[in-house]
Amino acid sequence: MAYTTLLLAVPVLLGAVWVADTCRRLWRNYSAARTIGVPIRIIPFSPLNPFWVLLDRKVLSFIRHLPYGDNSFTRYNWRGWEVEDRYRSHHEMGDIWVLVTPLKNWIYINDPEALMSVFRRGVDFPRPCFVNEILNVFGPNIATAEGQSWKTQRRVATHCFNEQNNEIVWGESITLAGDMLRYWSSKSSVKTTADDVRTLSLHILSRAAFGKSFKFVGHDERDQSASVSNNYKESLQTILENCVLILGFGTEFIAKPWLPHKFRVVHKAWVSFRAYMTNMYEEEKRAFDEGRMTDQNLMTLLIRASQDEAKTDGGLTESEIYGNMFAFNFAGHDTTANTLTFALYFLAANPDVQDWISEEVRSVLGDSDVSEWDYRSNFPRLKRCLSVLLETIRLYTPVPVIKWTNDRSQTLTVGKRMLVLPPDSMIAPSYGAVQTDPRYWGPDSLEWSPLRWVKAGRPGYEDSNMPERGAFIGWSEGTRDCPGRKFSQVEFVATIAVLFKDWRVSPVTFQDESLEDARRRVMNLIKTDSFAVLLLQMLHPERAPLVWQRR
Structure with a gap:
C-alpha cells in the first residue's frame, strides 16, 4: 500500500x-x-x-x-x-x-x-x-556561427553565390521545369504537385551545388527501390525529407539498432552523403593544389574560396565546408519548394494572374526555343514572374528570422517612443503583421495579388513597385540577410516562365462543383492547411488535384 x-x-x-x-x-x-x-x-x-x-x-x-x-x-x-x-x-x-x-x-x-x-x-x-x-548536422555553418567565424564564412559564401552560379540555376531550372511540365500534362490530374516540386528543387540544387545533373522523374515514375547507400541523390533526398528526425534526435541516436527501420535508413543516408562530400572535398583540394580547373558549383567554389581565404585569414575547416553545404541545401531546398507549391495553388485559383504572367513571358521570350533563353538579358525583364514569388512570400514567409538583445539592454525607437529592451530578450520581427498591415499594403493587404509589385506598363519593360523598407523582409535584412536570395529568385522565375508561357493550370472540380467553386476551395485549403513543421508549408496539397492544359 x-x-x-x-x-x-x-x-x-x-x-x-x-x-x-x-x-x-x-x-x-x-x-x-x-x-x-x-x-x-x-x-x-x-x-x-x-x-x-x-x-x-x-x-x-x-x-x-x-x-x-x-x-x-x-x-x-x-x-x-x-x-x-x-x-x-x-x-x-x-x-x-x-x-x-x-x-x-x-x-x-x-x-x-x-x-x-x-x-x-x-x-x-x-x-x-x-x-x-x-x-550543425554536418558541422558549423553560416546559420550557427558568430563573431569572426561568421564573418569568414559569410565572405566565402558571398564568393559562391555569384552570377556564374545563377546562370547554372537558370539553365537547369528551365530544363527540369520543362520535364516536369511534360509529366504533369501527360496526366489527367496531378495529386503530387508538392512532391514533384521538391524533386525539381532537389535536382536544381544537385546541379548548382554539386555539379550533378539528373533528369526529372515524376512521383509515379520514381524507382522506389533505389538505395541510399550508393546513390548520392537518394541520400540527399532522404536527408532533406527526414530533417525532423535528424535535427530532433541527432545522428548518433538514430543509428540505434532497436529503433524503427526508418531511423536506420536516415542514418545510412547521412553516412553516405557525408562520404560523398568527403570524396568531393579531397578531389577538389588535389585539383586546387595542381592548378586544375574543375566544374563550377557551390561545393567547388566553397572549397576554392576557402583555400584562397586560408592564405590570409584561415579559411574554412573541412567540417565547416560540410556544414555550410548542408545549410545551403536545407535552406535552398525546402524554402523554394514550399514557396513554389504555395504559388502554384494560388495561381490555380487565379486564372487572371496566369494570363498576366503569360503575357509577359510571351512578350519577353517570344517563340524562341528554351535553349535560347538567356539569363542575363531575360531574367531582369520577367518582373511579373518575380512578383508571384514576392507576393507569395509576403503572405507565407517560410523562414521568419529572429534576433535578441544578448546579455545587455538595448534602446530602440518605435514610433515616437524610445524604449529600453531588457537583456536576454528575443526580438521577433512580426512578419505576419508588417507584411499584411493595411497601413503599408492597402485595404486588400490580406489578398494574394502579385500585381501590387509591378507598375503597370508594357510587358517586359515594367518597373518594380517596392514597398517601404522594413515592410517586406522575406529574405531578412542587414549583414545577416540570406546569401541565396538571388539563387531562389532565379530558380523560381525560370520555373514559372516555363510552366505558364503556353500552359494554364486549374483545380479539378469535384462532383456538383463549378470551376469557380473549386477555385474558392483551393484558396480555403491554402488558408486552413498551412502549418509550420520545420518550415511553413501546405500540409495536404494532394487534397486539391490540379490539371494542366495547353493555352
Missing part, C-alpha cells in the same frame, strides 16, 4: 515542482517585461520547448473546445500562430508588445523603421545562433 502511494505521489510531486518553477520563471520574465512599458501577454510554454512543439496543436485543439478556451494560451502558444493572427494583435496592442514565456520574453515589432534599425544594428541585436544549433 505504501509502495503504491509512493508511486502515485512521485509524479504529483514532480508536477508540483514543475508548476512552481514555471511560475517562478514567468514572474521573473514578467517583471522584466513590465520595465519596457508596452502591452504584455503570458503563455505557459516556451516556443523553444522541444516537447511542447511536438504536442502544441493537439493539446490546444482540445482546450479550445472547453469553456474560456479562447485566451492567450490558445492564441499564441503554438507554431505558426503569426500567420493566422496577421496584424490583429498589433492593431489591438500597438506596434510593439511582449509575449512572456518561462524561458525568454519575445518582443514582437510591427514598425518598419524600428525593424530596419534592428537589422542594421547587428552587434546590438545579433542572431540567437543557439536556436539554429540543430543545423
Whole structure:
C-alpha cells in the first residue's frame, strides 16, 4: 500500500515542482517585461520547448473546445500562430508588445523603421545562433556561427553565390521545369504537385551545388527501390525529407539498432552523403593544389574560396565546408519548394494572374526555343514572374528570422517612443503583421495579388513597385540577410516562365462543383492547411488535384 502511494505521489510531486518553477520563471520574465512599458501577454510554454512543439496543436485543439478556451494560451502558444493572427494583435496592442514565456520574453515589432534599425544594428541585436544549433548536422555553418567565424564564412559564401552560379540555376531550372511540365500534362490530374516540386528543387540544387545533373522523374515514375547507400541523390533526398528526425534526435541516436527501420535508413543516408562530400572535398583540394580547373558549383567554389581565404585569414575547416553545404541545401531546398507549391495553388485559383504572367513571358521570350533563353538579358525583364514569388512570400514567409538583445539592454525607437529592451530578450520581427498591415499594403493587404509589385506598363519593360523598407523582409535584412536570395529568385522565375508561357493550370472540380467553386476551395485549403513543421508549408496539397492544359 505504501509502495503504491509512493508511486502515485512521485509524479504529483514532480508536477508540483514543475508548476512552481514555471511560475517562478514567468514572474521573473514578467517583471522584466513590465520595465519596457508596452502591452504584455503570458503563455505557459516556451516556443523553444522541444516537447511542447511536438504536442502544441493537439493539446490546444482540445482546450479550445472547453469553456474560456479562447485566451492567450490558445492564441499564441503554438507554431505558426503569426500567420493566422496577421496584424490583429498589433492593431489591438500597438506596434510593439511582449509575449512572456518561462524561458525568454519575445518582443514582437510591427514598425518598419524600428525593424530596419534592428537589422542594421547587428552587434546590438545579433542572431540567437543557439536556436539554429540543430543545423550543425554536418558541422558549423553560416546559420550557427558568430563573431569572426561568421564573418569568414559569410565572405566565402558571398564568393559562391555569384552570377556564374545563377546562370547554372537558370539553365537547369528551365530544363527540369520543362520535364516536369511534360509529366504533369501527360496526366489527367496531378495529386503530387508538392512532391514533384521538391524533386525539381532537389535536382536544381544537385546541379548548382554539386555539379550533378539528373533528369526529372515524376512521383509515379520514381524507382522506389533505389538505395541510399550508393546513390548520392537518394541520400540527399532522404536527408532533406527526414530533417525532423535528424535535427530532433541527432545522428548518433538514430543509428540505434532497436529503433524503427526508418531511423536506420536516415542514418545510412547521412553516412553516405557525408562520404560523398568527403570524396568531393579531397578531389577538389588535389585539383586546387595542381592548378586544375574543375566544374563550377557551390561545393567547388566553397572549397576554392576557402583555400584562397586560408592564405590570409584561415579559411574554412573541412567540417565547416560540410556544414555550410548542408545549410545551403536545407535552406535552398525546402524554402523554394514550399514557396513554389504555395504559388502554384494560388495561381490555380487565379486564372487572371496566369494570363498576366503569360503575357509577359510571351512578350519577353517570344517563340524562341528554351535553349535560347538567356539569363542575363531575360531574367531582369520577367518582373511579373518575380512578383508571384514576392507576393507569395509576403503572405507565407517560410523562414521568419529572429534576433535578441544578448546579455545587455538595448534602446530602440518605435514610433515616437524610445524604449529600453531588457537583456536576454528575443526580438521577433512580426512578419505576419508588417507584411499584411493595411497601413503599408492597402485595404486588400490580406489578398494574394502579385500585381501590387509591378507598375503597370508594357510587358517586359515594367518597373518594380517596392514597398517601404522594413515592410517586406522575406529574405531578412542587414549583414545577416540570406546569401541565396538571388539563387531562389532565379530558380523560381525560370520555373514559372516555363510552366505558364503556353500552359494554364486549374483545380479539378469535384462532383456538383463549378470551376469557380473549386477555385474558392483551393484558396480555403491554402488558408486552413498551412502549418509550420520545420518550415511553413501546405500540409495536404494532394487534397486539391490540379490539371494542366495547353493555352
